Amino acid sequence: MSKLYIIIPAYNEEANIESVVNDWYPIVEKIGNGSKLVIIDDGSKDSTYDIMKELAETRPYFEPVTKANEGHGGTVLFGYKYAVNQGVDYVFQTDSDGQTISDEFWMFWEDREKWDMVIGFRKGRQDGFLRVLVTKVLKYVLWLCFRVRIKDANTPFRLLKASVLKDQLHLIPEGYNLSNVLISVIYARKGLKVLYKPITFRPRQGGVNSINMKRIFRIGRQAVYDFRRINQVLKKENV
Numbered sequence: 001m002s003k004l005y006i007i008i009p010a011y012n013e014e015a016n017i018e019s020v021v022n023d024w025y026p027i028v029e030k031i032g033n034g035s036k037l038v039i040i041d042d043g044s045k046d047s048t049y050d051i052m053k054e055l056a057e058t059r060p061y062f063e064p065v066t067k068a069n070e071g072h073g074g075t076v077l078f079g080y081k082y083a084v085n086q087g088v089d090y091v092f093q094t095d096s097d098g099q100t101i102s103d104e105f106w107m108f109w110e111d112r113e114k115w116d117m118v119i120g121f122r123k124g125r126q127d128g129f130l131r132v133l134v135t136k137v138l139k140y141v142l143w144l145c146f147r148v149r150i151k152d153a154n155t156p157f158r159l160l161k162a163s164v165l166k167d168q169l170h171l172i173p174e175g176y177n178l179s180n181v182l183i184s185v186i187y188a189r190k191g192l193k194v195l196y197k198p199i200t201f202r203p204r205q206g207g208v209n210s211i212n213m214k215r216i217f218r219i220g221r222q223a224v225y226d227f228r229r230i231n232q233v234l235k236k237e238n239v
Contacts, residue, residue: 001032001033002031002033002035002089002090002112003031003033003034003035003087003088003089003090004027004028004031004035004036004088004089004090004091004092005028005035005036005037005038005082005083005086005088005090005091005092006024006027006028006035006036006037006038006092006093006094007038007040007076007079007080007082007083007091007092007093008020008024008037008038008039008040008079008093008094008095008096009039009040009042009072009075009076009079009095009096010039010040010041010042010044010048010052010096011041011042011043011044011048011069011072011075011096012044012045012046012048013044013046013048013096013097014044014046014047014048014051016096016097016098017039017048017051017052017055017096018051018055019098020039020096020098021037021039021052021055021059021062023098023101023102024037024094024102025037025059025061025062026102027102027105028061028062029061031109034088035061035088036061036062036063037059037061037062037063038063038064038065038079038082038083039052039062039063039064039065039096040065040066040067040075040078040079040082041064041065041066041067042067042069042070042071042072042074042075043066043067043068043069043070044066049064049066052064065082070175071175071177072095072177073175073176073177073178073179073180074174074175074176074177074179076093076179076180077169077172077174077175077176077179079091079093080093080160080165080169080179081169083162084162084165084166084169088162089161089162089163090112090159090160090161090162091159091160091162091165092105092108092158092159092160093156093157093158093160093180094156094157095156098202099156099201099202100120100156100157100199100200100201100202101199101200101202104120104157104199104200105159107197108120108157108159108197109159111159111195111197112159112161114193114195115161115193115194115195116160116161116164116187116192116193116194117158117159117160117161117164117165117183117187117192117193117194117195118158118159118194118195118197119152119155119157119158119159119184119194119195119196119197120152120155120157120158120196120197120198120199120201121151121152121155121196121197121198121199122135122152122155122199122201123198123199123201135152135153135154138153138154138181138223139151139152139153141223141224141227142181142185142227145224145227145228145231146185146188146189146227146231146234148185148188148189149188150184150185150188151196152196153180153181153184153185154178154180154181154184155180155199156180157199158180160183164192165183168183168186168187168190171186171230171233171234171237171239172186173226173230176226177223177226178223178226181223182230185234186234186239189234189239190239
């Protein structure tokens with residue numbers, strides 16, 4: 001029997017959070033063996049965490065967590081560390097905006113034993129031109145900085161063996177904004193076993209999309225600087 005934690009970061013998702021819990025909770029309920037749905041509130045300013053606490057009263061395998069705000073990447077990293085410290089066998093990460101489909105989890109789960117990470121690639125995306133552009137530019141930047149070709153480095157739909165993930169987490173700076181990207185890079189550089197599978201990626205199901213050109217430029221400029229610095233660290237560790 002395998003123990004799974006589903007890790008979902010959430011920030012100001014009061015419009016989506018109940019449907020997200022209802023979508024993903026049946027998976028951990030079915031798998032059992034101490035499996036949990038863990039949604040991490042990243043210091044929301046709305047009622048996200050209050051709604052989660054209320055939902056948890058009737059869902060024993062749902063664990064709401066809250067912490068100070070540090071951004072999506074830092075919250076994902078927090079979730080990974082939280083999960084591996086609980087002695088899980090597998091960690092699955094997705095987002096709280098309703099863009100991914102829980103039914104597609106099972107085709108990932110069936111490959112869990114053969115791969116170190118099974119990750120989705122977003123085929124026929126429905127989340128807008130800007131986000132598609134970011135993914136294409138990111139793919140090119142990762143090749144320039146790390147000399148790795150990655151199909152879709154930042155997909156929020158990934159199943160990881162906890163034992164393998166645990167050995168990589170020290171390479172990611174605390175609170176890092178692009179944790180999933182860096183995990184994809186590390187797995188590629190180390191030649192770990194990674195399988196990409198196509199997934200559905202819908203428009204945001206509620207709430208406000210925070211992406212805009214100004215923010216993309218700011219994140220991108222910082223990312224290039226960080227990638228160069230992190231690349232030096234990886235080289236020192238022979239990664």
